[in-house]
Amino acid sequence: MGARFACAVNSCTAALHLALEALGVGPGDKVFVPTWTFTASAEVVRYMGADPILLDVEEETSLLTPEIVEAAIQRHPEVKVIIVVHFAGHPAEMERPGGGGIVEVCRRHGVRIVEDAAHSFPTRHAGRMIGAFGDITCFSFYANKTITTGEGGMVTTEDEALYRRCKIMRLHGIDRDVWARFTSDKPAWEYDVVAPGFKYNMPDINAAIGLAQLERAEHLRAERQRCAEHYFRELGEVACLRLPRGRVPMGDHSWHLFPVVLRESAPLARNRVIELLAARGIGTSVHYKPIHRMTYYRDRYALKPEGYPNAERIWHGCFSLPIHSWLTTEELHYITENAEGSTGRSETRNGPFWLMQNLSLFPQQQAAGSFSLRRISERTSGTS
Ligand SMILES: Cc1ncc(COP(=O)(O)O)c(C=O)c1O
Secondary structure, three states: OOOOEEEEEOOHHHHHHHHHHHOOOOOOOEEEEEOOOOHHHHHHHHHOOOEEEEEOOOOOOOOOOHHHHHHHHHHOOOOOEEEEEOHHHOOOOOOOOOOOOHHHHHHHHOOEEEEEEOOOOOOEEOOEEOOOOOOEEEEEOOOOOOOOOOOOEEEEEOOHHHHHHHHHHHEOOEOOOHHHHHHOOOOOOOOOEOOOOOEOEOOHHHHHHHHHHHHOHHHHHHHHHHHHHHHHHHHOOOOOEEOOOOOOOHHHOOOOOEEEEEOOOOOOOHHHHHHHHHHOOOOOEOOOOOHHHOHHHHHHOOOOHHHOHHHHHHHHHEEEEOOOOOOOHHHHHHHHOOOOOOOOOOOOOOOHHHHHHHHOOOHHHHHHOOOOHHHHHHHHOOOO
């Protein structure tokens, strides 16, 4: 990860909690969090008795940008910590050629940066691994991540004091970890408790899995890239579908997710497309229902959708296509073209995405509100 210090923990949520604790976030503080994230990024702020200030994201990438961060700091100069999420494995612009990246903006205003890189190992930005741009970076090795330990996470930092605090708080606030207790001359039983810490250490068995996975990290990432390349190639012409826009070369992205957005011109609503795909055994998910729409945050902070126009536009159309290292070429073709069960690009494009594209040719079917996919696929076969 390109950082001097790393501390293995049992989840990214634990890593984020430790990061905020080490930075001294406390009751009454406020922390910037993008609304476009998993709930863990916001809940850890509440763990500390602090309040998240949710920020809208850039529509094209679902990321915070230097401009969004600068404007937020101008509106809330009292905020001293931000959580930057590298959504889907695509890095936020921490550095910008010629200057003015998120790190520079935050340094100028004395705002400390926690990077939520749950999706972003291995991810590169500006020629370096994500892991040491901000003050502390937090990774996840949960089951669906590029490398996994079942459950697991990691804190990385360049700052020795932050590292030491995370290490102590990871294990009950004890001043010596188990390794130090059983490998030094001082009696193993003798330790002190310097703070009411947590039980966040990564179990040894998970760590052993992680070491083996680490050797395969680039292979696993590249296999995901293979899936992403297929989707770009095969779905690029589906006009009502917006594919992810990358600011980095394909090989710098971890491709944890492949999030697409149905444009307003799409003939079907997002939930209907998800149902049609599910009926064909194609599992999708939605990343994310934004935090400002979640009951707890919406009610506690009286949040209104109008405050997050970009996130709202993404939310109405977004869903994520299957992406993982074991997807075969046949399965990828099944997803993108031949929902009726056959494979191969040379055959007719009759999968749900192409049907959706072709639906505009049959407006009476939309007006009726229901239609037989099989019938339409027969009628449209060979038309595109
Ligand atoms: C953006 C983000 N942050 C944090 C987490 C929490 O990760 P973990 O499950 O390892 O606690 C997740 C989980 O997927 C996530 O998507």
